[in-house]
Amino acid sequence: MATVENRQVVLERYIEGVPKVTDMAMKIGKIELKAPKGSGAFLVKNLYLSCDPYMRGRMRDFHGSYIPPFVPSQPIEGFGVGKVLDSDNPDFKPGDFISGITGWEEYSLIHNTSQLRKIQPDDAIPLSYHLGLLGFTAYVGFYEICSPKKGEYVFVSAASGAVGQLVGQLAKLHGCYVVGSAGSRQKVDLLKNKLGFDEAFNYKEEADLDAALKRYFPEGIDIYFDNVGGEILDAALLNMRIHGRIAVCGMVSLHSISDPKGIHNLYCVVPKRIKMQGFLQSDYLDKFPEFLEHVTKNFKEGKIVYIEDMNNGLESGPAAFVGLFSGQNIGKQVICVARD
Template structure:
């Protein structure tokens, strides 16, 4: 038996989550898969991923409107992570192997449904990358941009929340296709990152703009061909006014709405009719079966130094609540990760 620290959701959350909504609990765990555990694996969690969609799971909404179920109060937070197998009764997984996939916010997690686990074979890159560029955010950016946006050389691309886990990759993918790329972010530091680290053509700090419509017209005097939507609300409303004829909008997320009791309305939807705009939402889970295609391409780009990735790593499981909350105040710079145990 050994100690197993856990981050527990105290109760369903309204408004912006607080650190006090999550508590650190300590229990004991046997580092062996139970004899009656079936084909399962026991993970030692190394890195945990903080992602905006997790806020939806904290709200207690159980209807089919959302694509994933709520967390259970009194139980550990659930999310993506990287771990090493410390014991296995599953024929396809061996002790010592590294994996990424859905786990819990604790030191050790028993996984009885291994269908959500992916083996890690390339350890030449940081293991934390499998929470980001080589994990769910990377798959999201790759298929969301190339399949749903169908980019063409010379097109104009706008990305909101562009310095985050997904946005920074979409921008670099767009540049690789010869597109003109602009992003919005929430600080001058992030704007500088977009322009000087990720080679965006332009960027603006949305917190300093009094009128998003004016900002977009300044950056896109001829209009926007592709919008990669991460924020929703007033930004989406302004983008609709600035889309070109037959523009495309890939709806990845709407982080500006997750902490609101009532979502903001969108007034300019008739632009979709007048300009024949195609706007489509997508869920990353629908694309995991093509993971090898994505992984081969992105790992090649990494090896050649043709793509960069920035992480914001918080040390210690006990600090996971504060790391998650950073997302909803724009305090993170790059992909937010929690290092539970480095190897």
Template structure:
């Protein structure tokens, strides 16, 4: 915007957190603020020399929003751990797809479409653009950049291909397989010629894993009294690759079923996010017995591979080789309900909140 132009000021509706979240989120943990306004220009402040002003289009609801630090009570070593996703009377923070309204950054200009870490509000001033990627492929749904072509897609790609080093014909197990990451890991594995089993929390999701996403088998973990026995039933020869999204009792059961030289990519542990005292894991010696490599990973460490990732996944999407499910709600005011539904397992795909379509 030209410096002499009159700066337009508009309403900036926001979803704020009432306090830090210490349990499973409920809608009353969040509230809608309709009184905030914002000027549609990047300020001339010293800390805004490379800032950009975004109009948020799509917001992502993700499990990690509960899994990382929710109060600023200690120093953290990673970028995402330094982000407070729920802070008292502040907009919720999360990944989203946005349009640049104004920019002082040389790599972003007004009109550009981007994805990265933004806030749950109509407009956001971004002073640190480190986490943002310009969207060049606009012949696929923009909402995909909250999922399959954004952080969850990169997570699936990095964990499966880079951490697990898969080989054709291997036996792959994916927990929380209906999630935004798990559904992609399973399909990547099938495209590579692996045998794939996933677990989910309802029969409906199990049916979708097998009939829509192409998993060889799937089961409802809630109906299995003995998880180790269930895994033995589906993997009589053992598991080569486990994509870990759950932790706790599921991880303990998997450790009893890993094959020699198996690999475990630790993406998350959603079963533990709401415990103040995490559950212990008792079968770790099986890592030694079977020479299993278990490795945690942090997706921003792999963002330099994003162009390579797009070269693989965009053709898969266009050719119909990958199926992707979204659970989309319209309106920022419906964001809290969507987030709560995710943590209760009632989402029907990647949870996305539409703030604006353009």
């Protein structure tokens, strides 16, 4: 088998605060396009990589989290879609498409198959859409954490993002009234005109977030799907209805960097009997088949729209990842490493 160049995005050093492009570097390694005999591994050509905010957590020198940190000067890792080129694992054969944790590099030798899935190619579903584990986050958070009822009032922050766009659409399909917030007029247009939200607003244009929520939710909010934390969470707490539910999703951790003000309205959880719950999709993997069927079916019937922000080339990865933290992306941020 040939030994080829393998371009990689490596972590330069552990970070604090918001990631910068210079925290990562391009490196050219070499790789033999072969899975060593007896390794049980397989060699994958990476096609699409997912840019997700949680990855910042792995850029810190902190070992107490649910997932270990990246190793400096080694490729960073993330969710990806790839094609098997060679395999020493009988369950994965050359030509198979897979999704799961892979390296930010052209080729990866994969040993750990614990959360890896084989993809059945389907002309109606682009390969890159299988990066949609975050769609699963939306599904789990909305159905398992929020216990939605038809007719309820749902608020989604970062609503045009990877998770938010699906939460809003699932809520609409469930018969809820849905309002989203986002950080630009273009995103607000998208929410209202393409993603079917009942209303949407640009939080950057609102001097008083509490007043904005009172305008959009005169009856209050039953379900708040929180993708941002910080001031929007604080305003939402003031506007929750009795027995309201707040699903707290990954990005809240980012606000802890940039928002030193803290949360002040948590006392609202008592008189309003609010349930606030953090979650990770990985606790609900038994629901994955149900999710895939539900979302795929609705997507094929045109009832769910999926918006990707696709950057081309591995070298576009660092900027695309960093862009997440200033809301550069519209829809799910994806890197195309190779088409096939």
